[in-house]
Amino acid sequence: MDTASLLVFISLGVLTLVPALFVVNSRSIVHAGFWLLPCFLGVAGLYAALEAHFFFVTQLLIYAGAILVLVLFALMLTRNAMNPTESQSNRLKPVAALVCTAFAAGSTFILVKHPWAITTDTPKPAGVQTEALGNALIQNYAVPFEVASLLLLAALIGAIVLAKSDRGPVPEPAPLADLTSGTAGGE
Amino acid sequence: MVPTSYYMILSGILFTIGVLGVLVKRNPIVIFMCIELMLNAANIAFVALGRHFAQVNGQMYVIFALAVAAAEVSVGLGIIVSIFRTRESINVDEMNLMKF
Numbered sequence: 001m002d003t004a005s006l007l008v009f010i011s012l013g014v015l016t017l018v019p020a021l022f023v024v025n026s027r028s029i030v031h032a033g034f035w036l037l038p039c040f041l042g043v044a045g046l047y048a049a050l051e052a053h054f055f056f057v058t059q060l061l062i063y064a065g066a067i068l069v070l071v072l073f074a075l076m077l078t079r080n081a082m083n084p085t086e087s088q089s090n091r092l093k094p095v096a097a098l099v100c101t102a103f104a105a106g107s108t109f110i111l112v113k114h115p116w117a118i119t120t121d122t123p124k125p126a127g128v129q130t131e132a133l134g135n136a137l138i139q140n141y142a143v144p145f146e147v148a149s150l151l152l153l154a155a156l157i158g159a160i161v162l163a164k165s166d167r168g169p170v171p172e173p174a175p176l177a178d179l180t181s182g183t184a185g186g187e
Numbered sequence: 188m189v190p191t192s193y194y195m196i197l198s199g200i201l202f203t204i205g206v207l208g209v210l211v212k213r214n215p216i217v218i219f220m221c222i223e224l225m226l227n228a229a230n231i232a233f234v235a236l237g238r239h240f241a242q243v244n245g246q247m248y249v250i251f252a253l254a255v256a257a258a259e260v261s262v263g264l265g266i267i268v269s270i271f272r273t274r275e276s277i278n279v280d281e282m283n284l285m286k287f
Contacts, residue, residue, distance in 0.1 A: 088212060111199060
């Protein structure tokens with residue numbers, strides 16, 4: 001383990017964990033949404049450090065691109081849904097913080113103590129890894145792949161049905177008399 | 188090469204932050220963000236362990252987790268927006284319509 005890669009890991013870890021804490025703690029939900037961006041970028045950097053280059057790109061496209069934009073859209077559509085002066089957390093916060101700190105400490109202790117098996121296989125270079133991933137996706141994992149596409153189709157239809165307004169007819173648009181009076185005068 | 192255990196510890200801490208947010212927040216959109224944090228933590232663990240054992244399976248699970256996360260976000264945010272339309276409020280403490 002050389003110092004450079006450890007420094008990269010530590011800086012990426014800070015880039016991931018500190019914004020995550022801000023997401024949980026910030027009072028303004030718009031700020032929480034924007035704090036997600038550095039967190040997702042940090043995770044993308046961790047994928048790059050793990051030599052999973054395909055997931056580096058996927059993380060940028062899906063999480064930092066699509067999911068973040070969806071969350072921000074939902075924030076804009078539900079503006080003023082909650083009173084910003086009252087607390088954003090429920091009264092369980094101190095107890096929950098205590099329990100979560102204990103859980104994190106316990107899991108860290110277990111992971112440090114765990115005898116990690118030394119694997120003899122050296123990791124393959126990244127290009128070979130991505131090629132193996134694509135091959136496995138259309139050979140061994142072809143059926144789950146198709147099921148996932150079906151799931152995405154169902155989610156697409158479900159989101160449209162849920163978001164569609166079904167409260168009476170759409171109000172009629174304002175008459176266009178002013179715009180068309182010059183040409184269609186005899187109505 | 189940074190040892191796998193470091194990645195696993197980072198993933199555990201990120202997951203715990205997500206759990207804390209899900210437990211204490213009152214706005215369902217922020218709860219969604221925290222669920223995304225938890226999914227990201229799980230994905231880091233999968234990729235790190237896939238590298239540790241030099242197996243392609245770990246990365247394969249991440250692909251399916253990504254698909255499920257995308258589906259979950261689109262449907263979940265649709266539900267939240269439609270709840271906001273009918274109730275004019277999305278505070279999870281006030282959502283008791285389906286409570287027995």
